[in-house]
Amino acid sequence: MFIKTIFSGFGGQGVIMMGYLLATAGMYEQKNVTCLPSYGAEVRGGTANCTVVISTEEIASPVASEPDFAVLMNNPALLFYQNQVQSGGTLFLNSSMIDSRPVRGDIEIYEIPVNDLVKPLGEERVGNMVMLGAFIKKSALVSLDTMHRVLKDTFTNRNPAMVKLNRQALLVGYDFLGP
């Protein structure tokens, strides 16, 4: 097992957090993981992306030239990454914000209207959790239980209210793509 995933979107959409949580969940499941956030000269904003490798073997390079999965939160992310995904790979795209669709026929595409799904929760910041829920459902890289544990360990000390809200959002995404 050697799976590379790219998360990409605007700074502020929780892109790096998605990568961090996925990599932590992989670590909890005794896998080798690396998580490489992009770092630019910007202080805030701009494009953010994050590469996660989850593997049963030692990871030589944390850079993913041909990712298996791409999780794309906005239009620029789609334009940049749609042709880098491996043939047979999978795209998760935020259909609330991405108008165009890839022309490639050799990849699977899941459309998740993140911004619409998150509205009933009353907190738009957890849109990334909706996407992450959909992602772990279809990628099956880590289990839902593990992700629940990671959310608890990550947010309990910072802001306990966020554990519940994040878990709710995670389930919204998880259930969106069907049983």
Next chain:
Amino acid sequence: MAFAPFHARRSQSRSTVPKVLMRGNHVVAEAAVRAGCRFYFGYPITPQNEIPEYMSERLSKIEGGVFIQAESEIASIHMVIGASMAGGRVMTSSSGPGISLKQEGISFLSGLELPAVIVNMSRGGPGLGNIAPAQSDYFQATRGGGHGDYRTIVLAPNSGQELADLTFEAFDLADKYRTPVVILGDGMLGQMMEPVEFRPEIPIKKLPHKDWALTGAKGRPSRFIRSLILDPGEEEEHNWKLMRKYEKIAREELRWEAFAADDAKMLVVAFGTAARIAKGAVKRVREQGLKVGLIRPISLWPFPFKALRDFSKKVKHFIVFEMNMGQMVEDVRLALEGGGEVHFYGRPGGIVPTPLEVSRVITSQYYQKRLG
């Protein structure tokens, strides 16, 4: 990223998993604090800003912890000299251009025989270069840009776990030999998050006693720490003393590892991030039956000259892979003393090649030399 510091502390108390996922820069900072570092002085530069970010929070919450963002790199390295003279465990960090500015102070630390840990998360150069990962500071670290006849110990980690372990070792080596120790990483190691398990924190009282430190002479004879030695005879003796120390380090503090080297007909030599990539490449070509191994120097000074020389009795073909235009390759050639053929492959400027790319270089060299 504020959640990483929080996580390190959580791992101390109630953790479901012994490891914690942390960014390399945060790992160095946390390991330093656990190794007894209570003094940090620095000036911001990407890609190592998370070290001062972490230290500013962590040290401000510890008794006796001092964090200062100085007005410049030159000021910060001289603050390091002061704290070290007073007996504290002290660290500074920067990236290539900032380390250039610190070289005067590093020379002084060496001359004054003061322990300190200096972290360089290097980037593309020369000049301002860029902020992408590169290994362009090998010469700067192993030769030093400072004046005078001195050496610094240079440790080159290749993972989050090694960043933690070698930071601990760096402080011990610095105290043991009273000499500055450089940790040479790069933007990739600084930014990448990996699972890390930390050693327990060393209580300050258990740190080695420093009978040379300037702690106030009340009730004891005065001590002197100086690097101005006007008498040539005395300065020569001081240089000999340093030389004996460096010779002892070169004998006793070598660190390197070999992978798949026993039956190898060709050896790849690489350090740090490049060594990770090279290891992935070696695994690929091994799967195709090519007898290729990897030598990874971990201490860049002292460099494992003898180990390479010994390998050259059996192996005649070497590939040096670096993320620069060829710096460590000079040490490899020195080590082999003509006893092997050296091919260099380098990608400078912040390019991080894939294991596949490096495996193609290895394969083509292997068949060109008629080894397969």
